[in-house]
Amino acid sequence: xxxxxxxxxxxxxxxxxxxxxxxxxxxxxxxxxxxxxxxxxxxxxxxxxxxxxxxxxxxxxxxxxxxxxxxxxxxxxxxxxxxxxxxxxxxxxxxxxxxxxxxxxxxxxxxxxxxxxxxxxxxxxxxxxxxxxxxxxxxxxxxxxxxxxxxxxxxxxxxxxxxxxxxxxxxxxxxxxxxxxxxxxxxxxxxxxxxxxxxxxx
Amino acid sequence: xxxxxxxxxxxxxxxxxxxxxxxxxxxxxxxxxxxxxxxxxxxxxxxxxxxxxxxxxxxxxxxxxxxxxxxxxxxxxxxxxxxxxxxxxxxxxxxxxxxxxxxxxxxxxxxxxxxxxxxxxxxxxxxxxxxxxxxxxxxxxxxxxxxxxxxxxxxxxxxxxxxxxxxxxxxxxxxxxxxxxxxxxxxxxxxxxxxxxxxxxx
DNA sequence: CACATTTGATTTCGCTTCGATACTAATATT
DNA sequence: AATATTAGTATCGAAGCGAAATCAAATGTG
Numbered sequence: 454x455x456x457x458x459x460x461x462x463x464x465x466x467x468x469x470x471x472x473x474x475x476x477x478x479x480x481x482x483x484x485x486x487x488x489x490x491x492x493x494x495x496x497x498x499x500x501x502x503x504x505x506x507x508x509x510x511x512x513x514x515x516x517x518x519x520x521x522x523x524x525x526x527x528x529x530x531x532x533x534x535x536x537x538x539x540x541x542x543x544x545x546x547x548x549x550x551x552x553x554x555x556x557x558x559x560x561x562x563x564x565x566x567x568x569x570x571x572x573x574x575x576x577x578x579x580x581x582x583x584x585x586x587x588x589x590x591x592x593x594x595x596x597x598x599x600x601x602x603x604x605x606x607x608x609x610x611x612x613x614x615x616x617x618x619x620x621x622x623x624x625x626x627x628x629x630x631x632x633x634x635x636x637x638x639x640x641x642x643x644x645x646x647x648x649x650x651x652x653x654x655x
Numbered sequence: 656x657x658x659x660x661x662x663x664x665x666x667x668x669x670x671x672x673x674x675x676x677x678x679x680x681x682x683x684x685x686x687x688x689x690x691x692x693x694x695x696x697x698x699x700x701x702x703x704x705x706x707x708x709x710x711x712x713x714x715x716x717x718x719x720x721x722x723x724x725x726x727x728x729x730x731x732x733x734x735x736x737x738x739x740x741x742x743x744x745x746x747x748x749x750x751x752x753x754x755x756x757x758x759x760x761x762x763x764x765x766x767x768x769x770x771x772x773x774x775x776x777x778x779x780x781x782x783x784x785x786x787x788x789x790x791x792x793x794x795x796x797x798x799x800x801x802x803x804x805x806x807x808x809x810x811x812x813x814x815x816x817x818x819x820x821x822x823x824x825x826x827x828x829x830x831x832x833x834x835x836x837x838x839x840x841x842x843x844x845x846x847x848x849x850x851x852x853x854x855x856x857x
Numbered sequence: 858c859a860c861a862t863t864t865g866a867t868t869t870c871g872c873t874t875c876g877a878t879a880c881t882a883a884t885a886t887t
Numbered sequence: 888a889a890t891a892t893t894a895g896t897a898t899c900g901a902a903g904c905g906a907a908a909t910c911a912a913a914t915g916t917g
Contacts, residue, residue, distance in 0.1 A: 460778070463782070464770050464782055465763050466763070467789065468674060469678075469766075472673065472674015472675060472677075473714060474715055474792060475670070475674075476715065485874085487874080487875095504894080505896090506895080511672070513675055513678060515875080516894075517875085517895090517896075517898095518875055521875080521896090521897090524896085540884070541882085541883060542884070542894040543895085561664075561668070563792060564667045567788050568666050571787060574780075575784040576663075578777055579780070579781070580662055580666055581777060582780060582781050583673065584669065586673060586770065587673060590677075590769040593765050594765060706866090707865075708865060716904070717904080717905060718865075718866065719906080722868080726867085742864095742912075744865045744913070745864095858917105859917090861914100861915080861916080861917095865912080866910085867908105867909080867910080869909095870905105872904090872906105873904080874903070875900105876899105878897105879897085880895105880896080881897100882893100883895100884891100884894095886889100886891070887888100887890075887891090
C-alpha cells in the first residue's frame, strides 16, 4: 500500500477521533474531562511549568477558564496553591495527597492499556512520531509546544550530568520525563522564522 | 532508549494533547469544534453511516446532542437531510455545495501539514498504529470502533472486485476510504467475548 | 391481526462550560 | 516616576451537552 494523498487526512482524523474517544470515558467518573486534563498536567509538569498560565497554554484555552478549572480542583482538595518566591504574582499548583490518589483512577488508563497491546515496533514509532508532530504543529501555528525535557533541544546529556540550557541548571533525573513550557522540539530542521505570533492568549 | 513503564503514559498524554491542540485552532473560525467534527464525519462516512445516530456514536455523545449539532449545520446551509428509502425513520445527511467548499478551510489542515512533514517511515507507522489503537480501545471499553472499509475485517479484496461481507455488496473504489459504523478491526486477535455492553447510548 | 417493544430522530429543560471582558497586583521598561 | 507588560482572578452571557419526554416507523410476539 503506497502513500496516497488521502492517507495524511486519515491520520489526522484518527488522531482527533482518539482524542475525543478518550473524553467519552471521562463521563461518569469523579472528574470532568478538563479536570482530568488539568490533573494530568499538574502531575507531570516540572516546577517551572506548574502554573495557571502554562496550563491555559497547554490546554489551548484562556487564563480565565484555566483559573476556574483550577479553583474547582482546589475546592475538591486535589490541588494546593503555593506562592512563588521569586515572582509574587505567580503561583504554583501541586497535587495534594488525595490528588495523587485519585490519579490511580484516571480514565486515561484505558488508552494506556490499548497502547500496551500494540507491538513494540509501532509503540516505539508512536513515541517518536507524536512529539515530532506536536513540534511541527506548534511551528505551523506559531504557538508554543509542550514536551518533556528529555526530548528538548535545550537538553544535553553529557555523560553522567544532564544539563538544561534553558533553565541553565542540572536536571534531576525525575525531571527528565516532565512537561515544560520552554520545550523546543529537537528533531525539526532549524526554524527559518522567529514565528512569534502568540495568537492564542493575548 | 528502552521502553520504560512511563513511555506508555507519555504516548497516551501526547495523543490527547494533540487532539486538544487541534480543537484550539477551531476557535475563531466559521464553525465550532464540534461542528467541524460533524462536517468531517459526514464528508468521510459512507452512505450507510451518514446518520445522526452514527455520528452520535462516533463523537461519543447522545443522539439528542447530535441532532442539535446537525440542525445548526443545516441552518447554516452546510448539510441537507434526505429521507432513507428502506427505513422511513432514518435520515441521511449530505454536504451541500457550500458545505463542500467550507471544508477547504478546515482548521484540521494544520495538523495534516504537520503530518506531511514527518518522515515516511513514521507516517506509515502512524497509519498502521492508530487504527489498531482505535480498535483496541473500543474492545477494552466495549464500544464500537470506527474505521475505514479498507481496514475492515468484513472487507476482502479479491483481485479486481472489492467485497464487503457486512453490507454483502461490492464496494465502489471511493468507498474504500470511507468511515463505517460496522467497522471491525482486522488485526486484533479474535474477540474472546461478544463485548456488547452498549454503555454509550442506551 | 392486535399489541408491546425496539429503534431513529427530535425537542425541551436545566446545568455546566467556556470565552470575552474587565480588574487588581506585581514586575519590567522607558 | 510614569508607563507597559504580565500573572492571576472574577463576572457575565452564550453555547454545549446530557437526561428525559415525545413521536413515528419498524419489529417482535401472542
